[in-house]
Amino acid sequence: MTAIMLAVLVGVLFACGAYMILLRGQIKLVLGLGLITHAVNLALFGTGKLTRGAPPIVPHEQQVTAAMAGQFADPLPQALILTAIVISFGVTAFIVVLIYRRDALTGSDLAPGELATVINTSDPFAPFSSRMVMPEAADDYDILQFELDEVYDNPQAEGADE
Amino acid sequence: MNVHPTILAMPVAIPLLFGALSLLMQGIRTPHRVRVQQILAGIAIGANLILALLLLSYTLSGGRMSFQMGLWPAPFGITVYIDGLSAIMLTTVGLLSALIFPFAVATMDAERARLGFYPMALFLLMGANGAFITGDLFNLYVFYEVLLMSSFVLLTLGGTPSQINGGIRYVVLNLMGSMMLLLAAGITYGTLGTLNMAHIAVRMGATPYLVQAVIAGLLLIAFGAKAAAFPVFFWLPSSYHTPHPAVTALFSGVLTKVGMYSLFRTFPLFFPWLLDEWQPLILTIAGLTMVIGVLGAFAQPTIRRLLSFHIISQIGYMFMGLGVAMAPTPYGVGFGLALAILFLVHNQIVKTALLLGGGAVELETGTGKLNELGGVVALRPFQAALFFLAAFSLAGFPPTSGFIGKLGLLEVTFSSGSWVIAAVSVFVSLLTTMSMIRLWQYVFWGKPHSKYRMPKKLATQGASMAMTVPVLILVVLSIAIGVMAQPALDAVQVAASQVIDRVGYVETVGPELTASDLQIPFGNYPADAVAAGR
Amino acid sequence: MTEIYLRLVNLILTPLIILVAILLFLRGHDLPGGGFIAGLLVAAALELTILSRGATVTREQYGPWLIPLVGLGLLVAVIAGLLGIYGGGFFHGMWIEFYLGGDKIKMGTPQLFDLGVMLVVIGMGVTYLLRLSEAAEAVSKNDAVEGEQP
Structure with missing residues (x-):
């Protein structure tokens, strides 16, 4: 049961x-x-x-025997x-x-990109101003921008730390 | 050759040791911290590659080894097991990481390197190596999680909005896949009372078909999700284009291929008969994965998005190999599996070459959008030629490794009577060629745009070498496998024969495993199908 | 930040919780306890510090040491495994027994491994708690700024 x-x-x-x-x-x-x-x-x-079983720890002095098989919970x-x-x-x-x-x-708590047109309100008759429009999808190549900006702005970026 | 079995723990211990050391460096505020981490990573990757080659030469001469962690005997302790398939995977992953390493050193921006790229890459390597050598189902889950945790961090390293978006999807869908694997391990323990893979193989023959089907289905979903097969591939195209190009190349060579490896390992070992009985299902998955992957690639506007859809498409071919793995062929049982392994290795090599080449273009021009690119052949003729060769290897033109892999798979599929899937695979090859030509035309052909911004860091001779030489080595390797196909085929046939030899696996891990379950029929499939429980 | 009582509690309770954690760690091999639980307790003790003194102060105090602590923990764990090679195989448990004032003390590589786990859990747990507390503080600061404007 x-x-x-x-x-x-x-x-x-x-x-x-x-x-x-x-x-x-x-x-x-x-x-x-x-x-x-x-x-x-x-x-x-x-x-x-x-099943209800004892903790599967046998004291050092005691021998492990086959009779003990059912007594312990499976650890x-x-x-x-x-x-x-x-x-x-x-x-x-x-x-x-x-x-x-x-x-x-x-x-925003919501995912940008694919949900860009989704409106964050359960009330379909809410005035438009109270609807929250999702931010634009992130540019795929913002990673490269990060890369390029860093290299251009800081020529010693390689060695400088902290 | 006589090697101590403890060496089997080293593919895990070496990356872990050096990864821990370089994570320790993370706290030291010296300007040379990144340098120290690079040196540590270089030592670890080199040692790992040497070790993998050693194990490869040992296993391909027919040997296999197992080792019990902590010397606890077989069904109770964690087993580590190595044979040809594991060694091949260890070697390719070791080689790929050794080739991606200089690319990463040359192109990785200081911010990401400082945030811990190198330790995380080492932990990724450790997770992959562990998944290749483990002989315990739960331990496999643990190594998957090590792999995934480090890949989460690598994927979101830097924290730009697109990376975070891709990262959340990746984490959620992969966590679901991991939960399926965990559930499969739990059900296996609840019904068979063991988690040791050899012991599972022994006891599987005596369990009811329903239990077998549940375990096999869960494993298929879990590993299929990791390998990005048809209904569960969505995490891949929504995340692979977001991180640094070196990370994408590393992922394409390691992550999905670990999923394929696990399928190749578990299915022929636990339930080889299900590969025959479920052949229509597996081949359907294969066909849909191929077609949807390649059609998705046509719609993609950027280099890496396009290539990540091709990863999915190629996974379909490996599923096709899995479907015919135990099918009888004129060359004997297991030839399908051998070709699937060959295709896996080919795909790791070529896909990494393409992503490194495409990533170099993205880094050098500052964009990966197809409609903003063009004319790169005038700037980088050698890279363009290498990319062209790799693209044609992916499509399966002679004399590359893609030709050998696809031809062999086609032959086996035809001779086992599944001509529909064979026709689909030929059609998909044609579409792959078209897609690759489209990519090459958009990126390399035409007039160069004037807007390209080449970062100063990449304009040096050394950086250019570090971005080209790995691609060159990979392309040469692909052509070498294509031209000298016989040694490669011999190697994968040894590996495949070791994989389907279930009796040998159990004897290597522990002969006492069969002794305790004498009433259960156990043997190799289909040679002694009755003994195997069928 | 005027949580004077919480600071007092922190002053008294945090060392006590850390002591309990060490106790749990030491009895962990044969009795309930162990490295993971001890690590979580230490992280909880430090969360008390975060609550009473603010995430920024705590970050200044412990922040730079958290990730290296994870590295140290992993290093200790893998060394525990490598020591086992001396005894016959990777991760083979090796024990030293000696008597200290009539009590038998048993130390071994599994405990060393547990120590590594504890350090990893402390590092990761406190990093996570700090990150979330910083987020919560940023949100409450924003709310306070918005609340001032009518």
Whole structure:
């Protein structure tokens, strides 16, 4: 029964995560990713067979015997979950910083470029002035501009540090 | 040749050691910090290449090796395993990083170099090497994440708006792919009770078809997403054109190819019979990837956007090779896989050459937009000729490696009866040629524009050499594989025969793995299909 | 920045949390704890500093050392792996046992690896927290400026 409930929970988390990723706001994107990673972590947790077992640590003096087989919880899924949590924590942290950076650059929570004509209001009858029009799509070659400006403005850029 | 198995940990340990050292340098406020990091990266890349060549010469003479991390015995500890395929991949990635390194040193702007380009490139190398040598499914996931984390940082290094935009899409879609891989690992552990790849291969034959299908499907989605195959390729064209050209070249040679490598490794090892049963599915993915990639390339307005769509298109050919990997051919089973490996290597070489050449044009003219370019052949005739050769190698003209790869794949696909996909691949080759001619005409042909701004840093003799010589070496390599095809074919056939030899894999990792599961039928497919559980 | 009570709490609590983190790190091999958790605790302790003294001051104090700390942690971890080669293979655990005032002390390469993990987690965690706190401070500063205008 617990296994079925866990499976349903994983499915619901996946569905909610997918829904939130498909929404337009960037913070919802992060939350959706968080839900999906949690769903996968729960699924990993379920692979260890949901039993009540002792921690799988045997004292130094005691011998390991075959009779002990069923007593312990499976430690491997927990180790896997810990690793997965660490990794997804790192990725989520990175994407939050990226989204903040984009927010600082474009002043908007929404993605520029493809969504340039999308209007940031749920009210279709709102006066035009209250609609927010997306900033222009970033130029593909702003990277080269960065490069060229630096080389032109500062000929000693190569050696100078800080 | 007698080498200690501990050497197998070195492809991971060397880049990690030097990457950690140069990350440590990050805190030292000397004007020569970047220099020190460059020297460290150079040493690490050189040592990595030498090591990879050593392992290549060992494995291509028929040897394979495994090593248990921390000496924990096989199904419990992490296994590191090397055979011909791993060694070939280690060598090509080592070679590509050794060639991209001088390009990066010459063209990388001081800001990005100071923000930590070199340590991150070393961590990328470490992740790729780890994915090539690991023999453990969860460990494969961990190395994928190492690879992806460093690629996230490399992609957004500098933080211009277009990079951030591309970076967010890249991170989200790749994180989804990683989650699929993690789920596959979890389901494998829950149903088979092991994560060691050799042990999985032993136990896979006894599991119900449904479980096999779930694991195989998740792996196909996960690795397909990493390799940028048809329905899950969107992260690639929306991000590859944004970073520095050296980074794009590094990505094209490493990232998607790690996904292909993982498919070549896991499918013939875990469920070779599924490659036959699912052949229509895999070939459909292959055809759609090819066609959509090349058609997408026609619509692209800039050099690197166009070339990144061609990466997708070429991935389709490798999927075609995967589809016919276990098909019976006049040359024996596994010849399809051998050609797929050859095509993978060819594609790594040529794609990197094209992106380095195109990147050099972008850096030297200050733009990559096709309608703003033109007449570069008058300024840089030698580079234009090299780009031309690489483009024709990509399209598959003789006497280049593209010709050998495509001809072989076509032959195998025809003889296995899948003539629809063979016809599609020929048609796509034609479209590739057209697209490449269009690119070459726009960029190199015609009258030079007067607006080109050549950065002073790139106007020196040394920088020009550093941008041309790697492309030259890659193009020569491509032609060499095309002209002297027999040694290359021999090498990939050794690799392919080692990949499909499941019994040999398990014996190399640990003979005790089969002993504990004697009731499970296990053997090579399709030679003893009954023993393999089919 | 007049959070005088928070500063007092920071003065008392941050060293205590770091001590607890060291304790967790030391018991980590056989009991719950370990490098990752200890590193997170240290990062949390430094977050208290960020909250009470502001991100800018904290950045001046610790900022330049965070990324090299990650490098140092990775270096320690890989050295722990390389030391194992002496014992037979990469990442082979090697232990030293000795008695100190009647207590048995056990030290080994897995703990060294754990130390590396701890340093990496401190570096990455504090970098992340600093970045977000700076963002939050910038936003609140903007709001304050906008609030003054009618």
